[in-house]
Amino acid sequence: MEAIVASETFRNALVGGSLTAVLCACVGYFMVLRALAFASEALTDIGFAGATGSVLLGWSPFFGMMGFGLLAVLAFGSLNNRLRGRDVEVGMVLSFALGLGVLFLSLYGRSSATHASSGVGLLFGSLLSLPGPLIGILLAIAVGVLFVLGALFRPLLFSSIDPEAARARGVPTKALDFVFLLLLAVTTAVGIQAMGVLLAFALLSAPAGAAHKLVRHPLGALLTAVGLGLAITWGGLALAFFGPWTRVPVGVYIASFSALIYAVALVRDRFRGRLEVEEHGHHHEREVHD
Amino acid sequence: MTGLWHLLGYQFLQNALAASCTVAVCAAVIGYFLIGRGLTFAGHAFPNIGFAGAAGAVLAGVAPVFGLFSFTIGAALVFSFLGKEGRDRDLGIGVTMTFCLGLGLFFLALYSGYADRVYGILFGTILGISAGEVAVTLVASAVTLAALAFLFRPLLFSTAVPESALARGVPAKLVAGAFLVLTAITVSLAVQITGSLLVFTLLVGPAATARSVFRRPLAVIALAVGLGEVYVVAGILAAAATGTLPVSFFVAAFSFVTFILVRWLRGGTSWKR
Numbered sequence: 001m002e003a004i005v006a007s008e009t010f011r012n013a014l015v016g017g018s019l020t021a022v023l024c025a026c027v028g029y030f031m032v033l034r035a036l037a038f039a040s041e042a043l044t045d046i047g048f049a050g051a052t053g054s055v056l057l058g059w060s061p062f063f064g065m066m067g068f069g070l071l072a073v074l075a076f077g078s079l080n081n082r083l084r085g086r087d088v089e090v091g092m093v094l095s096f097a098l099g100l101g102v103l104f105l106s107l108y109g110r111s112s113a114t115h116a117s118s119g120v121g122l123l124f125g126s127l128l129s130l131p132g133p134l135i136g137i138l139l140a141i142a143v144g145v146l147f148v149l150g151a152l153f154r155p156l157l158f159s160s161i162d163p164e165a166a167r168a169r170g171v172p173t174k175a176l177d178f179v180f181l182l183l184l185a186v187t188t189a190v191g192i193q194a195m196g197v198l199l200a201f202a203l204l205s206a207p208a209g210a211a212h213k214l215v216r217h218p219l220g221a222l223l224t225a226v227g228l229g230l231a232i233t234w235g236g237l238a239l240a241f242f243g244p245w246t247r248v249p250v251g252v253y254i255a256s257f258s259a260l261i262y263a264v265a266l267v268r269d270r271f272r273g274r275l276e277v278e279e280h281g282h283h284h285e286r287e288v289h290d
Numbered sequence: 291m292t293g294l295w296h297l298l299g300y301q302f303l304q305n306a307l308a309a310s311c312t313v314a315v316c317a318a319v320i321g322y323f324l325i326g327r328g329l330t331f332a333g334h335a336f337p338n339i340g341f342a343g344a345a346g347a348v349l350a351g352v353a354p355v356f357g358l359f360s361f362t363i364g365a366a367l368v369f370s371f372l373g374k375e376g377r378d379r380d381l382g383i384g385v386t387m388t389f390c391l392g393l394g395l396f397f398l399a400l401y402s403g404y405a406d407r408v409y410g411i412l413f414g415t416i417l418g419i420s421a422g423e424v425a426v427t428l429v430a431s432a433v434t435l436a437a438l439a440f441l442f443r444p445l446l447f448s449t450a451v452p453e454s455a456l457a458r459g460v461p462a463k464l465v466a467g468a469f470l471v472l473t474a475i476t477v478s479l480a481v482q483i484t485g486s487l488l489v490f491t492l493l494v495g496p497a498a499t500a501r502s503v504f505r506r507p508l509a510v511i512a513l514a515v516g517l518g519e520v521y522v523v524a525g526i527l528a529a530a531a532t533g534t535l536p537v538s539f540f541v542a543a544f545s546f547v548t549f550i551l552v553r554w555l556r557g558g559t560s561w562k563r
Binding site: 032035037038041042087088090091092093094095096098099100101102103105106198199201202205206209247248249251252254255256258259262263266 | 325328330331333334338376377378380381382383384385386387388389391392393394395396399400413487488490491494495498501534535536538539540541542543545546549
């Protein structure tokens with residue numbers, strides 16, 4: 001056990017996983033408030049296309065993810081007003097990106113004379129294979145994104161909860177929409193590095209979604225989301241490193257804990273909602289005026 | 291051109307065309323309602339969930355089709371309990387999908403065999419479909435379409451004006467559940483033909499474009515079916531003509547370009563205003 005704790009794999013996984021969890025929980029909370037679940041899931045798959053594309057060109061996958069994420073944000077941003085209720089357009093961009101991803105993968109498979117399935121590693125990345133130099137990049141990105149989130153906290157929260165009122169009060173909602181999408185794209189790129197394309201959405205959605213259901217006060221919910229995200233990640237890492245089933249990848253645990261936490265929060269909220277429908281409405285009003 | 295005619299003589303290409311044209315019809319009709327009900331995300335989640343199920347079936351040593359159907363229909367039941375509010379439903383769909391993908395990763399990790407069989411489900415083996423599979427697909431699609439026709443009026447009513455449908459006594463929950471199960475069945479059929487990644491394009495692409503051309507439901511559905519057929523045929527022929535490039539890419543590209551062109555010609559009603 002001490003040997004594991006002292007190993008570089010463990011240290012990288014713990015630091016990288018914790019950074020990803022905190023970042024995803026914070027950005028995820030605003031994602032939940034802004035009802036951008038589909039857009040962010042789409043961004044992870046768009047990141048996949050970008051990553052395969054840049055691997056094809058011999059670049060680091062990170063460049064492609066950032067580049068394609070930026071392009072997608074521009075495409076989303078040119079959509080009418082807000083992304084809310086715009087899931088058809090998100091879907092069209094997503095489906096095209098998936099097509100490009102498949103194309104790049106097939107070209108990659110031939111150009112490098114290896115089979116396309118080697119590029120499939122991008123689909124299920126793993127915290128256990130985070131390279132050391134990447135940790136520094138992850139840290140820099142996390143600090144940067146969290147700094148912007150902190151600086152914009154009040155207007156971003158206001159425009160997320162009640163966009164019309166925020167606009168009427170002179171909050172630049174359009175600029176905030178765009179900035180938030182950029183933060184989301186960067187965060188998904190980090191999530192993909194840590195968790196792989198197919199599971200990156202777990203840390204982005206479940207902790208924040210559950211916290212949003214459990215805690216009404218924004219700051220409390222944000223902290224709860226961070227706590228849940230860390231608990232999920234640490235629990236997954238603990239089982240992966242010290243658990244009896246060595247063949248089970250850490251992503252399996254993280255995805256399962258995420259679903260479990262969200263399901264518990266959902267059931268609790270349904271139960272509570274039935275008891276105090278009236279009070280629920282009051283809470284929402286208070287939130288807006290805070 | 292003569293090259294294409296020559297290609298059409300091959301049995302494998304005829305099978306590919308027949309099977310994918312069949313599933314494209316179901317997908318286009320389902321896609322119309324999917325978009326109308328704000329369930330585009332579910333259209334993305336179902337094929338991924340099906341992939342996980344297929345991986346489980348391969349691990350268990352049974353045909354992927356069992357995993358596909360049990361996982362997607364299970365997910366349909368979960369989705370129908372997620373409520374109507376868009377934000378909660380989308381999150382629930384996303385979490386369910388990620389959980390299933392986690393299971394898929396689990397199955398893949400335990401599976402020590404030839405994993406390419408599983409990846410075939412992701413990317414499709416459209417050019418390797420047998421005549422028997424074509425027949426099964428035809429029959430299953432016909433049954434699905436018949437069920438859709440049976441549900442058509444209440445489904446349309448509760449999609450277009452949910453409140454008045456409820457007031458008029460349409461069993462909205464039952465209709466919603468039945469529709470999700472039909473979506474699950476269609477996706478399961480389509481995944482086996484085209485692979486997980488292309489199913490979403492077949493569901494959403496034709497219907498999205500058709501909805502920005504017409505308003506009347508039947509006209510939209512007819513155009514969506516027509517567009518779906520065109521994309522699939524053009525995609526398969528383009529892939530066959532180039533020899534090695536994937537069908538999914540061509541279908542997705544045709545669908546995306548058509549969508550952009552139509553939106554642009556219509557004065558960009560939604561892309562810019």
